Amino acid sequence: GAVVSQHPSRVICKSGTSVKIECRSLDFQATTMFWYRQFPKQSLMLMATSNEGSKATYEQGVEKDKFLINHASLTLSTLTVTSAHPEDSSFYICSAPQGVVGTEAFFGQGTRLTVV
Amino acid sequence: AQSVTQLGSHVSVSEGALVLLRCNYSSSVPPYLFWYVQYPNQGLQLLLKYTTGATLVKGINGFEAEFKKSETSFHLTKPSAHMSDAAEYFCAVSEGSGFQKLVFGTGTRLLVSP
Numbered sequence: 001g002a003v004v005s006q007h008p009s010r011v012i013c014k015s016g017t018s019v020k021i022e023c024r025s026l027d028f029q030a031t032t033m034f035w036y037r038q039f040p041k042q043s044l045m046l047m048a049t050s051n052e053g054s055k056a057t058y059e060q061g062v063e064k065d066k067f068l069i070n071h072a073s074l075t076l077s078t079l080t081v082t083s084a085h086p087e088d089s090s091f092y093i094c095s096a097p098q099g100v101v102g103t104e105a106f107f108g109q110g111t112r113l114t115v116v
Numbered sequence: 117a118q119s120v121t122q123l124g125s126h127v128s129v130s131e132g133a134l135v136l137l138r139c140n141y142s143s144s145v146p147p148y149l150f151w152y153v154q155y156p157n158q159g160l161q162l163l164l165k166y167t168t169g170a171t172l173v174k175g176i177n178g179f180e181a182e183f184k185k186s187e188t189s190f191h192l193t194k195p196s197a198h199m200s201d202a203a204e205y206f207c208a209v210s211e212g213s214g215f216q217k218l219v220f221g222t223g224t225r226l227l228v229s230p
């Protein structure tokens with residue numbers, strides 16, 4: 001099946017710094033990618049839709065100036081958590097749909113962000 | 117808007133017993149339905165999906181699910197649990213007409229005892 005690679009898998013950063021997370025589709029092109037966030041013992045919540053060549057679409061309640069998304073190419077989307085705070089500590093995971101009909105979204109391995 | 121309800125945040129079974137994880141959905145359009153498994157600190161792995169056609173869907177690792185439109189359900193089953201099945205399971209519905217966004221349930225943790 002298709003592969004989506006997410007990097008890094010774990011990151012610890014100091015409060016106030018920024019962290020960039022990459023999501024790559026390794027063997028297919030993805031004009032759209034999705035970024036989810038998962039708090040401990042909770043479900044995944046969609047944060048934003050990353051669109052190649054245009055601005056990302058953010059879900060209600062997600063600060064677009066804090067979570068910067070750039071879909072630089074058909075195989076790469078990045079999420080930058082700016083001025084991170086401890087409450088931003090979470091599991092971030094991306095997905096990319098693939099296929100002619102596109103009935104499946106492939107997920108990256110996820111990134112565990114800890115802000116200290 | 118679409119939504120997913122997973123009854124039971126935890127389900128405990130003995131090894132070899134039947135696994136039943138419940139999922140009900142709400143959708144104003146014909147849904148695409150998915151079950152994903154998540155092992156600790158890992159991403160999501162697709163178990164199975166329903167798009168159209170046969171309502172009984174078979175997935176990996178011996179899991180299957182049946183789409184019941186009249187009951188708006190998509191319960192996940194496995195005849196005989198294995199220790200390696202212990203994980204978090206998420207049911208999801210595709211928002212809109214296709215695959216673009218997934219709305220997830222709150223997840224069910226499956227515990228398998230010897």
